[in-house]
Amino acid sequence: LDQRRAAWSDVARRIAHEIKNPLTPIQLAAERLQRRFGTRIKDDVDVFENLTKTIVRQVGDLRNIVDEFSSFARMPKPVFRQENLDDILKQALFMQDVAWPSMAFNFISDDQPILLVCDRRQLGQALTNIIKNAAEAIEQKAEASADFQVSDGEIELAVRTENQIVVIELTDNGIGLPIERDRIVEPYMTTRATGTGLGLAIVKKIVEEHFGEMKFSDAPNGGTRVTIRLSPSQLARLSHGTEENQTDLLTGPAGNDEQMAEIDK
Known part of the structure; x- marks a missing residue:
């Protein structure tokens, strides 16, 4: 890989x-x-x-x-610090809300803000790409259907803690997943005429460097659901020390495979 x-x-x-x-x-x-x-x-x-x-x-x-x-x-190595995850998600959602004012954007979270060790800029970039994809999927559906308008578009971003794992879910009522759904995170794989096919590849790379996993599934309303799972306990190990120490943890023996196995438990 x-x-x-x-x-x-x-x-x-x-x-x-x-x-x-x-x-x-x-x-x-x-x-x-x-x-x-x-x-x-x-x-x-x-x-x-x-x-x-x-x-x-x-x-x-x-x-x-x-x-x-x-x-x-040239994506730099992430620099991990404790951040307010709710703030990161709200900011990413707000930027797309401004860009697509006719769509409905909803944010759902636990009563208490979730603190997570992460690279704020890169995780924000990943969420922005996913939300932007959802908005474009709604636009595609509106172009393909006379019975559906962009103003009918709904995007919901939810975050919760589940068995000590942070779960981020983005659901839209857009055009849905393509036939080549298993390949959508590969570099240069795109279903849009103007797409580069790099957006989801970048998201996947960011999620992996946060020891997380990302899955795509069909939403109940016919759109797409993106689920990202992150382990706060694994990420907490990266909150101390220099950037060099963090790089050692990212690339050392306790690397991605073992971290992912811990998440899957």
């Missing part, structure tokens, strides 16, 4: 490099055309403006794709 991940990272790094090089001159050329010839063209002014704006916009989209490739290729 480590060899495959290293190979995928190398591919991502190479692709990002090759795509990034021509982007700046393309964008500068389009912007210069706008400035220099925008006021001189008498015929088809709207066409010229739309075409140059399309070039600039598409370059921006390509930059976002490159950033995602680079993120996958």
Whole structure:
């Protein structure tokens, strides 16, 4: 698995490099055309403006794709500290609530906030990717069905403690899991025309580095349910010492396989 991940990272790094090089001159050329010839063209002014704006916009989209490739290729080792998990989840949910105001977003948690040793930035990134996928699945369903609107979309994020394990569940009423559901976390596997296939691969990597497991299942309402299970007791070992000590724990004898076996008990 480590060899495959290293190979995928190398591919991502190479692709990002090759795509990034021509982007700046393309964008500068389009912007210069706008400035220099925008006021001189008498015929088809709207066409010229739309075409140059399309070039600039598409370059921006390509930059976002490159950033995602680079993120996958150069993900830093997590730095673990005790955090308020509820705050991390609420922030990730809030960002998507702002981006998709017509959808209904709900957060459910225990009465007491859950404290968890984790890398706040990376875990937040993982949750953001999953919630964003849920919102896009709702959008896909709305595009495919005349009886379903984006405003009918519902996303529920729940967190609870179950037998000393923290369980995070995200449920949506979107288009549901693809036929290739067993491969959706593989790098470059995507069902969307504009997707890179790296979002869930990054999420899987983050969850694994938190000694956790992630599963996908069909939601009762026909959408998707994503379940992440984390062991606070295992993660607590990483709350002390330097970043180097944390790396030793991540890669030492008590590594992922033994930690996952402990979670599965």
